Amino acid sequence: MFAAEHISIAGVVIALLFVAYGIFKFRGGGSRLDLLLSLAIALGVALVSVVPQIFEPVSRLLGLENRAFALLGLANLLLFALFLNLLGRVRLAGRKSGEIVTGLAVKEYTEKHLSPKERLEGHPGEILIIVPAYDEEGGIQGVLRRIPDEVLGHEVKTVVVDDGSKDATAARARAEGVPVVSHVVNRGQGDALRTGFAIAEAERSLAVVNLDADGQYKPEELDRLVGPIIEGKADFVLGSRFMGFYEEAGSVRHVGVVFFSRLISLLTGVKVSDCTNGYRAIRVSELHKMDLREDRFNANEITLEALRNRLRFHQVPVSMMTRAAGETKKPPRLAYPLGVFRVIISTWLR
Known part of the structure; x- marks a missing residue:
């Protein structure tokens, strides 16, 4: 003993x-x-x-x-x-698997869509729109057709990141003349955005904008997001439905977004009015500072990482409509708020 x-x-x-x-x-x-x-x-x-x-x-x-x-x-x-x-x-x-998927997708993009000169010089004044899409064949064409060719005097280029869709999402995007890169398997919106950010760095764009393929955000409001970056006033611009228009105002989701936004504001000391909004613009030269790991519920991670790394933060009013077509990819019932809460706490504790 x-x-x-x-x-x-x-x-x-x-x-x-x-x-x-x-x-x-x-x-x-x-x-x-x-x-x-x-x-x-x-x-x-x-x-x-x-x-x-x-x-x-x-x-x-x-x-x-x-x-x-x-x-x-x-x-x-x-x-x-x-x-x-x-x-x-x-x-x-x-994460290692995600890096492999992203690496293959970026390699595909640079080989197909960038000339040797473009790989060397890039497009310094370009605004790159990244549209992550998973089984969005019903609404993606309508979204792509509304994206302008230029905004505030800067060329706009759009790239669709097809996250392992099983439907005709990629084919319908290509039919609109938009470059498409595909993940061989579905990895989640977080990995789709990381692929898009890597492409933006390969392009050496001025700013990268995230635009969902479901029609909830308005491409016509693009100038609001990129304006502060073009003017040199901000590095990270977040759209806010509560400063603009929210079609589902008063819903249970409304209450949840307000709660999590206040939680992030409390944790960071910076007032964030709409933490789950996916319509955002980021100065491409600042992307390398952000440590992005999450596959899902990544909107909060991106905002927290931007604030943690002291990117100049700005919020602008945008509209958020109901989904134009297809079905939501968000998990049901309590899985969504619990997932959001986990990401907020784990990102803040890094």
Whole structure:
């Protein structure tokens, strides 16, 4: 049998290993969330090992009057740590897969749509519109036809990122004369936008604008988004339905967006009125500063990363209409708000 002091020493050693692991991961590029979890586990292990009496109220409640409860708690903490490590490895593998898909799509684009001279010089004054699309054959042509050829004296170029669609989305976009790059599998809007951002960097455009393929945003309001960037007043311009027009005002979604916008405002100290709005413009030269990892619920991640990296932030009024065609890709019921909340907290803790 191990003496009590042996258990205490072993617990302290394990706790120190958790602290060292957390610091090592954080200095190697890990998130603040990983560091905090490692420190919390280390604290729990140390308390269970050195002062198990701190858990006596719970022990009495469960009818455990010896150190068995402390050992059980220690085992559970270790199991939880292993689970977190495995979860981190799974997410890393997912990001690596996304990088491969994005790399193939960008390679396809540069080979098909950029000449050697364009790859070298780029298009410094260009406004690049990225339209991520997944099974949007019903509405994408209507959206593409409304995008102007120029805005505020700058050439506008549109690229559709087909995120593994199973319908005729890509074919209908090409029928409009728009370049299309395709993901071999569906990766989510986050990866589609990362592909679009990589293309914008390859193009060396002035600004990249995200425009959904479902017709909820108006291409006619493009000048509002790119104006502050062209004028040198902003690096990140976010459209706000609450400053403009919202067709579903008063809905449950309305309440949820307001709640999450206030949460982000509280966490960042910057007033954000419409955190889930997908109509945004970003100065391409600032894209490299943003660490974008999420496959879904990525609107909040993009805004938080822009604010964290001190991009000059500006909001402008835009209209948000109901979907023109097709079905929403958002998850049902509580999965959507829970996903949004997870992304906000995990991004803020980086």
